[in-house]
Amino acid sequence: MDHEEQASLLAPTPSLLATVPVFPLIPALKHDIRNTIDSALSWDQLCASDVNFSIIRPIVLKYAKLKNLAIVYACLVVRAYFLQESEDDLAYAGVMLSRATLCEILAMKLLSHFASNHIELVAVLTTTWSPLAGAPQEVVQEVKSVLGNNANVNDAQSALEMAISTQAKRFIASPVSQKVINDIYSGRVVFSTAPVRSMLADNYKPRGITIYNTRDAPFLDHYRLRVPKYGAILEFLNFACLLITFVLCLANKDVEKFTIWETIFCIFGAAFILEEYTASAEHGWIIYIANIWNAFDTSFCFISLCYIVIRVKGLSYGDHDASALAFDILACGACILFPRLAFFAVSNNVVVLSLRAMIIEFLFFMTIAAICFSGLLFTLWTLSKGTWALQSIAWLMVQIWFGNTYLSFAQAKSFHPVFGPILMTCFAALSNTLLLTILISILSNTVARIDANATQEHLFQFAIATVEGVQADALFSYQPPFNLLAFAILKPASWVVSPRTLHSLNVFLIKLTSFPILLVIGCYERYFAxxxxxxxxxxxxxxxxxxxxxxxxxxxxxxxxxxxxxxxxxxxxxxDIDTPAGVGLFEDSDDDDVPHLRSVASRESLNSTPGVRRRPSRVSLAPPRSPRRGERSPLRPFSGAGIDVTVSSAEVSSGGRSPLARFFSTEPSHAPVEASVQRMEMMLDSLRELPVHRLKDEMRELQERQARIEQLLLTLTRGLRSTDPSLHK
Incomplete structure (x- = not known):
């Protein structure tokens, strides 16, 4: 049995994970962190050595003793609480953010305590925990009363999902977390989660956390379709098929009837919409929308729905204009599909991440600018007195905003002979000089900020893609458009058949519709991986x-x-070869010849000499040893720091050697006495050169100055008492 199989046997069972108390950790962590941090501290200040050893380390050791697998999840839940408090209470936003940062640091350090057992580490990050697990019944009832009786209080999330929702990018980018994420992405770690918000749940055979082994797994393993690495490749191929049918649909459009390519595109479009809706329902909207490309996919889904509704209406009423409008709306989807496919392979590249952040900043800035210049739009419309339509003025302002300054001077007097030129000149100056300069500066700072944190952002997006790839819904095992067929067959069947029958039918349909894909995956993993x-x-x-x-x-x-x-x-x-260290290099090698930096005696030395009491370490002035032939003497003339100061552990008393000789000696016990005497003489000569007399003179002078100052203060105090009569009362 290899190491991986042994680790699989040590995996926590679902029954054990269900008994882990989660709720008691949350108020305890909240109380400790609230009482620990009372000032705004940055990440670097919280990670400083003094704060680490005095504040963070005691808390980590306190909760690490519990050996609770849900402690990392609890830290991230408390982090979400403090992040919400920072938004609600702006007066203490800095303190709340510092507490949230401390929660992330605690989660990172506590996670490292589970790193020795890889299966246990995976369980800590991937198990879906309920925040009310282990809570008293009165607490559960109180929570239900606050949220409402119809609220779902058993909404569980994993630690990885909580890290994504709370933007804990440093926690996700830590090596321990990335080790688990990489194993999940490549399919080396196999686990299944219980679907809570799934469109089609198949919970007949829940699988524990195991290490995947091709020798034990079946050749046509339908669970491999849920591996994020294979899922990303299949998603790219499905998206390419959708784009091809999209282009053929627009190239062969007919406003009077449905063409074959339009029918095929509608089928693929409906399958794509079902897949995106299932993904958003599986992990929640917050996790889904955290990936920027999912926002583009949602936009295309909205465009496709608008096209289908208007197209069906046009065909039903014979309205050719409505059908033409439907195709025009669908053509706008090319602005999303083409760059989506182009950036699919480099979705987490630094350039793409910078572009995403720039688009967000640009839209925010343009919204603020539009709100600010809406007053000018209303002013110009009022001054025109009906000669200009509101839409025409808005379009004119957009042209001026994007650089066509000539129109501002040509059309200025048409609004008002006096105020028109003044307002249009001010608008042109603001839009083309000030605001565009500010926009360029904002975008440049955004790119610089993304480049500085490019690694964290890349790993954060990679974690989102990995978590999305591990889908528990049965529909994700089907490739579009077969997911429509599976939904049409299995969803009604789930209402009438038993879970065992539903599982058997689901596995049969998956292997039937994905047989070529499973065959390729099986051959690759067994022969070419x-x-x-x-x-x-x-x-x-x-x-x-x-x-x-x-x-x-x-x-x-x-x-x-x-x-x-x-x-x-x-x-x-x-x-790779095994050779003894330093063979033939040192003839009389002795460990005592090499200086050591140790504060206490090593554990090996204590174990090798039983019965010897360990003494505290001392700082010794190590004397220079006798140089061997061809070796440079370590002696240097004393110039402020001429003595070699080393910290070494205390030696065990042996024989009748004097304490002074044992203190300074680094030679074996059979060393010549003359060498020891010579070293002592050289050390005494070095000590004579120390400026001891000068130090005594300076100390004596400081004492005399202190005595004079005290005498002067005493004299002044007596004079004030004799002159001020109020002091005598």
Whole structure:
């Protein structure tokens, strides 16, 4: 049994996870953090060494002793509370944000306590916890009364989902979290979550957390369709099919009747809308909309729905204008589909992330500018006295805003002979100089901020894609448009058949509709994935072929750049072989010859010498030892710091050597006495050069000055008492 199988056996069972108390952790963490942080501190200040050892470390050790798997989730729940408090109470927003940051730091440090057991670590991050688990019944009833009797108090979330919803980007970017996220994305870790808001739930066979092994899994494993890595590839192919049908639909449009390509596009469009709606219902709208591309997908879904409604209305009433309008609305979707497919492969690239942030900042700035200039729009419409329509003035202002300044001077007097030129000149100056300069500065700062935190933002988006890829809904195992067929068959069947029958029917439909995909995945994971037989044998064959080539061909720069240099293989081979350290290098090697920086005696030394009481460490002035042949003497002339100061652990008393000799000696017990005497003499010579007399003189002078100042103060006090009669009362 290998290590992975042993780890799988140690995985927490669903029954054990259901008994973990979650609610008691939340008020305890809230109380401790509220009593700990009372001032606004930044991330760097909270991570400083003094704050870490005096504040954070005691709290971490306190809660780590509980060994509660839900502690990380509880920290992120408390973080969400303090983030909400920072928005509600602006007077203490800085303090609340500091407390929220402390919650993120505690979550990172507490997560590291579970890193020794990989399966347990995955359970901490992926298990969906209910915040009221372990709460008293009166607390549950009180929560229901606050939220309403119809509220769902068992709405569970995982720690990863809470980290995404609370924007805990540093927690997600930590190496421990990324290890779990990478394993989930690649499919190495297999687990299933209980669907709560699913369109079609199949909970007959819940699966615990395991390490995926191709030797134990079936060849056509339908659960592999839910692996985020394969899901991303399949999503790209489905999106490409949707784009192709979209283009063919518009290229063969007919306002009088449905064409075959329009029918196919409507089927793919309906399947795409069902998939996006299921994704938003699975994890909630907050997790779904956190990915910027989901916002674009939602926009295309809205455009498609508008097209279908207007198109059906036009065909029903024979209105060709309505059908033409429907195609015009659908054509606007190309502005979303084409860049969506182009940026699909680089969705988490720094340039794309910067572009996303710039679009958000641009829309916000343009909204503020439109609100500000709405007053000018109303003024110009009032001054025109009916000669200008409101839409015409708005379009004129948009043209001026985007650089057509000539229109502002040409049409100024048409509004008013006096106020028209003044208002239009001011508007042109503001829009083309001041506001555009501010907009460029905002966008530049946004790009710089994204570049500074590019790694965190990239890993944050990667975590969102991974969490979205682990779908518990049965519809996600079907590729569009087969998800429409599965929904039409399985949804009504779930109302009448047993869970076992529904599960069997679901598995049959998945393997029937996705047989080629499952076949490709099975062959890849067993023969072509990293570590498999064919891939390793092909690498060995390529390496053998490369080694058999003449030296002249190997050293060709282009060929070496394509194949790779062999120097790294040489370095790897050196470290792969087992050789004793320093064989033949030091004849009389002694660990005492090497200076050590230790505060206490090492555990190994205490274990090797039983019965010896450990003494506290001392700071010793290590004398220079006798140099060997060919070795440079460590002695230097004393110039402010000529003595080599080292911190070493106390030695165990052995034999009848004097304490002074044991204190300074670094040689074995059989060292010559003359060498020890010589070292003592050299040390005494160095000590004589210390400025001890000068220090005594300065201390004596300071004492005399202090005595004079005290005498002067005493004299002044006596004079004030004799002159001021009020002091005698």
């Amino acid at each position: 990293a570590g498999q037989i064919i891939r390793e044998s092909s690498k060995d064959a390529a390496q053998t072929l490369f080694n058999s080539l003449p030296r002249g061909i190997k050293n060709i720069p282009i060929f070496e750049a394509l194949v790779g240099s062999t120097s790294n293989n040489l370095y790897d081979a050196i470290f």
